[in-house]
Amino acid sequence: MSLIWFVEQPLWYLSATVFVVGVLWRLFALVALGKKEDLSVARGSAGGGAVRAVLLHFIPHGGFFSKTFFHFLAGYAFHLGLFVLLLFAAPHVTFIDERILGVGWTPLPRWAFILTAEIAFAGLIFLWARRISDPVQRQISDADDHAGTWLTFIAMLTGCLALQESNDALRIIHMLSVEVWLIYFPFSRLMHAFTWVLSRGNMGAVFGRRGVTP
Amino acid sequence: MSAQKAIDALAGQIDSTVASYLEACIHCGQCAEACHFYQVTGDPKYTPTYKMRPIDRVYRRDKAPFSGLMKAIGLAPDELTMQDLEDWSELLYDTCTLCGRCTLVCPMGIDIATVVRKSRAGLVAAGMVPEGLLAAAERAVEQGSPLIKPGVLEKVVAKQSAEVGIPIELDKKGVDYLVILSAMEILNFYEVIGALAKIFKQAGISWTISTTAFEATNIGYQMGSPDIARTLVQRIVDSAEELGVKYVISPECGHAYTALNWDGPNMTGKRHSFKVIHILELLEQLRRDGRVKTKGLDGRRITYHDPCQISRRGGVIDEPRSLIDQISSNFVEMRNHGAANICCGGGGGVSSNPRAEGLRIKAFACKKEQIDELGGVEALVTSCANCRNVLEEAIDEFEMDLPVVGLTELVAMYLDEGEKKPAARKRRKKAA
Ligand code: SF4
Ligand code: SF4
Numbered sequence: 001m002s003l004i005w006f007v008e009q010p011l012w013y014l015s016a017t018v019f020v021v022g023v024l025w026r027l028f029a030l031v032a033l034g035k036k037e038d039l040s041v042a043r044g045s046a047g048g049g050a051v052r053a054v055l056l057h058f059i060p061h062g063g064f065f066s067k068t069f070f071h072f073l074a075g076y077a078f079h080l081g082l083f084v085l086l087l088f089a090a091p092h093v094t095f096i097d098e099r100i101l102g103v104g105w106t107p108l109p110r111w112a113f114i115l116t117a118e119i120a121f122a123g124l125i126f127l128w129a130r131r132i133s134d135p136v137q138r139q140i141s142d143a144d145d146h147a148g149t150w151l152t153f154i155a156m157l158t159g160c161l162a163l164q165e166s167n168d169a170l171r172i173i174h175m176l177s178v179e180v181w182l183i184y185f186p187f188s189r190l191m192h193a194f195t196w197v198l199s200r201g202n203m204g205a206v207f208g209r210r211g212v213t214p
Numbered sequence: 215m216s217a218q219k220a221i222d223a224l225a226g227q228i229d230s231t232v233a234s235y236l237e238a239c240i241h242c243g244q245c246a247e248a249c250h251f252y253q254v255t256g257d258p259k260y261t262p263t264y265k266m267r268p269i270d271r272v273y274r275r276d277k278a279p280f281s282g283l284m285k286a287i288g289l290a291p292d293e294l295t296m297q298d299l300e301d302w303s304e305l306l307y308d309t310c311t312l313c314g315r316c317t318l319v320c321p322m323g324i325d326i327a328t329v330v331r332k333s334r335a336g337l338v339a340a341g342m343v344p345e346g347l348l349a350a351a352e353r354a355v356e357q358g359s360p361l362i363k364p365g366v367l368e369k370v371v372a373k374q375s376a377e378v379g380i381p382i383e384l385d386k387k388g389v390d391y392l393v394i395l396s397a398m399e400i401l402n403f404y405e406v407i408g409a410l411a412k413i414f415k416q417a418g419i420s421w422t423i424s425t426t427a428f429e430a431t432n433i434g435y436q437m438g439s440p441d442i443a444r445t446l447v448q449r450i451v452d453s454a455e456e457l458g459v460k461y462v463i464s465p466e467c468g469h470a471y472t473a474l475n476w477d478g479p480n481m482t483g484k485r486h487s488f489k490v491i492h493i494l495e496l497l498e499q500l501r502r503d504g505r506v507k508t509k510g511l512d513g514r515r516i517t518y519h520d521p522c523q524i525s526r527r528g529g530v531i532d533e534p535r536s537l538i539d540q541i542s543s544n545f546v547e548m549r550n551h552g553a554a555n556i557c558c559g560g561g562g563g564v565s566s567n568p569r570a571e572g573l574r575i576k577a578f579a580c581k582k583e584q585i586d587e588l589g590g591v592e593a594l595v596t597s598c599a600n601c602r603n604v605l606e607e608a609i610d611e612f613e614m615d616l617p618v619v620g621l622t623e624l625v626a627m628y629l630d631e632g633e634k635k636p637a638a639r640k641r642r643k644k645a646a
Contacts, residue, residue, distance in 0.1 A: 067319075139259060140243055
């Protein structure tokens with residue numbers, strides 16, 4: 001049993017299973033907490049409000065754009081960059097084709113990969129730098145926030161190092177870091193990748209009934 | 215006393231909606247930009263999400279998915295202590311007006327105000343409600359109002375009735391509308407009663423005020439006591455049912471509207487047998503139907519302060535503007551008006567909490583900036599007696615010269631009463 005085999009086979013399946021089952025369970029358990037029927041007379045639609053809130057909060061509204069521009073820029077740079085890398089980096093497309101979906105698509109050319117990676121890294125580094133330097137963020141951050149950031153950073157960094165797929169060791173380090181990230185994900189605040197819809201939607205539904213979307 | 219009661223009370227407040235908020239917070243801190251208490255102090259502890267910390271700890275320790283596993287491996291947060299609760303008492307009661315402005319800026323759309331209000335239930339269970347609020351709640355339960363002693367309402371109504379020359383019958387059965395009032399209106403802004411009499415006479419509306427359930431303010435709702443909140447809502451419900459009214463008119467009071475209309479039926483566990491209508495909704499409806507006619511225009515440069523619970527959290531945003539347009543020739547809007555407006559600084563029970571007074575006055579600086587940007591404003595119109603009182607106090611403290619006017623009274627001033635001229639405008643004196 002080689003380390004390569006272990007990381008590529010059982011550990012991969014284990015981490016993927018923990019991720020999928022953990023995320024589904026966490027979401028299910030959250031929704032299963034339930035809520036009471038709202039007995040007030042609605043002025044507007046809860047569903048409409050939920051959709052409006054989900055869309056509206058993609059951009060800060062209410063006059064805060066200039067005050068939160070840093071978060072907006074760094075946040076989108078990192079998240080969009082990460083999604084593009086995740087779905088369009090050439091080794092990922094191959095991996096998705098061969099190991100997950102059985103279909104592939106046109107990957108990013110190398111120059112676009114490098115550009116996207118730089119944007120994503122810049123976003124993540126700026127977000128983290130702010131977390132450790134801004135008094136507000138220092139006050140409210142906890143170990144989970146830092147762990148999530150670092151695991152993501154390491155997964156991205158090892159991914160870049162392994163880009164050429166010429167070096168097995170680098171590729172395995174990347175895969176191992178991703179597997180740790182996948183196992184950590186359902187137990188952490190990385191879950192915000194899914195819970196944002198519930199949070200925005202629930203708030204929007206409450207206020208949609210009142211005829212307003214804050 | 216152990217913290218267990220508080221922990222249980224907090225756990226009892228967490229449903230799937232609250233849990234989704236607690237789960238989604240990414241600790242980005244953007245909500246601080248929206249909170250007047252952080253803005254005027256620059257103190258990071260006033261960051262809105264930090265106010266959710268106690269309930270978040272209870273959630274992650276006892277209720278969240280995988281909390282058992284986290285506890286087993288020593289990664290769950292520490293159990294709340296009485297000291298924690300004491301530390302958060304100021305954050306939850308003194309420095310959150312439940313204004314909900316932080317929701318606007320939050321990328322996750324978290325309704326922090328609701329979580330803060332629910333978190334107060336933990337402090338109620340721990341016996342850590344600020345003295346002023348607790349005393350007000352006790353008076354509300356025992357004498358029917360936090361500020362109005364028995365017999366005062368009758369005198370005030372009789373005086374207003376005589377002043378406008380219109381009979382006002384109390385406890386009258388079989389009328390369509392039951393008017394409830396906030397204590398602040400009865401005490402400080404009683405002209406609104408005469409104003410309503412004039413408007414309703416013109417509109418041909420049958421109405422009454424109950425001597426047992428006249429108080430709209432729900433101090434139990436503000437302090438986070440589900441029991442007291444329910445008792446106070448039930449009192450209005452019982453009275454409305456006994457009098458057989460079709461509508462209860464929610465007055466110019468912010469949280470009264472939320473407590474009775476939006477959360478009231480959820481507290482009593484029963485749909486209201488009557489419809490709650492906000493006074494601004496009713497006035498606008500009457501104006502549109504041609505049942506209330508105005509004459510003349512107020513030429514002063516006026517602007518409108520949106521009470522948070524009525525606009526951002528209540529959805530009554532267009533009605534006041536439509537009414538003001540009808541009676542003003544010089545109406546100007548503040549930047550970020552409507553759903554994004556800045557709080558007066560004293561909602562959510564903060565104005566009933568003497569401990570919070572210093573910060574409350576300080577927090578007005580945000581509102582002041584919003585008003586000053588317009589330049590030359592001659593009157594500030596609003597539709598919440600609590601906002602009005604808080605604004606008047608702060609305006610005095612900041613040595614500004616700016617009358618604050620209730621919208622219902624303003625409409626009544628310009629009522630088309632045939633030959634009669636609109637009543638003279640006067641700046642009311644602040645009650646001692
Ligand atoms: S609801 Fe208003 S007062 Fe409370 S934390 Fe949010 S912005 Fe601050
Ligand atoms: S803005 Fe929203 S997500 Fe960010 S810290 Fe505040 S509550 Fe949490």
